[in-house]
Amino acid sequence: MTDRFLMCAPDHFEVAYVINPWMEGNVACGNNDVAARQWNALARLVGNIAQVERVTAAPGVPDMVFTANAGLILENKFVLSRFRHEQRQAEEPHFAKWFAEHDFDVLTLPDDMPFEGAGDALLDRREPLLWLGYGHRSDQACAPLLADWLDIDVEPLRLVNQRFYHLDTCFCPLEGGYLMYYPAAFDAASQARIAAHVPAEYRITVADADAFDFACNAVNCGRNIFLNRASDALVGELSSRGFVVQQTPLTEFMKAGGSAKCLTLKLTEARIPAVQAVA
Ligand code: ARG
DSSP states (O other): OOOEEEEOOGGGOOOOSOSSGGGTTOTTOOOHHHHHHHHHHHHHHHHHHSEEEEOOOOTTOGGGGOGGGSEEEETTEEEEOBOSSHHHHTTHHHHHHHHHHTTOEEEEOOTTSOBOGGGTEEEOSSSSEEEEEESSSSOGGGHHHHHHHHTOEEEEEEBOOTTSOSGGGTEEEETTTEEEEOGGGBOHHHHHHHHHHSOGGGEEEOOHHHHHTTTTSOEEETTEEEESOOOHHHHHHHHHTTOEEEEOOOHHHHTTTOOTGGGOEESOOOOOOGGGGGO
16 A cells, blocks of 8 residues: 655745744745755655545644644554643644545544654554653643544653643654664653663654754654654664664754655555564
């Protein structure tokens, strides 16, 4: 089956407000042409190995380009995001409409329960498990609802560094059951929970410089990994596990605090069978 990813062209993208530290000093400092070029390059790469679907960019919601935050998908279920900041809340009806029109079962959390979709909720690739980042954007209180609606165990992880405000900025489950992540973005208890689930030989930790280049904010599809930038050491680590890493600059989007993974949302998320967990 061909995988499908949702993207939103940067037609209305700009840094228009500050809701994370990356945006500080970058308001109205963007270059639209460069942003369009960078986005197109990523869309082409993803399009080479998967199908790219598009949601139309709406005016007035410049961060809508970050479709990872639309919601969380598992099979045909789509849990719509409830954005913490009012600047992004107006994206919700656009995403709700697109998913309803594309035959997803749209599930809606209470509006006082912040949840930022696949920015903070990531499926493990080794066992049937949902990792939920909390502490900045999503509320830990949504964990029981997600577990119930999606019939999956949820493991909450506390994010402790403002620069890594979404789980997908510092944590990237990879096919084959691997996990690329930046341990310093998590509190000690969360680091221990990660280690308890993911055997050492499946953990790929990234160093500070790679983390700040958004290496963990990677798109993974099969053996392919697309990311903004990675050191030779990290590329070597990933290659030795059979991954093919393609670097594609996304500096215009990093001014808003996002990179490759944030600009995409995988629409084809199958349930991993429990048997793989004990393999
Ligand atoms: N400016 C956006 C925000 O702060 C960036 C979102 C990046 N998305 C992501 N999935 N990490 O919400």
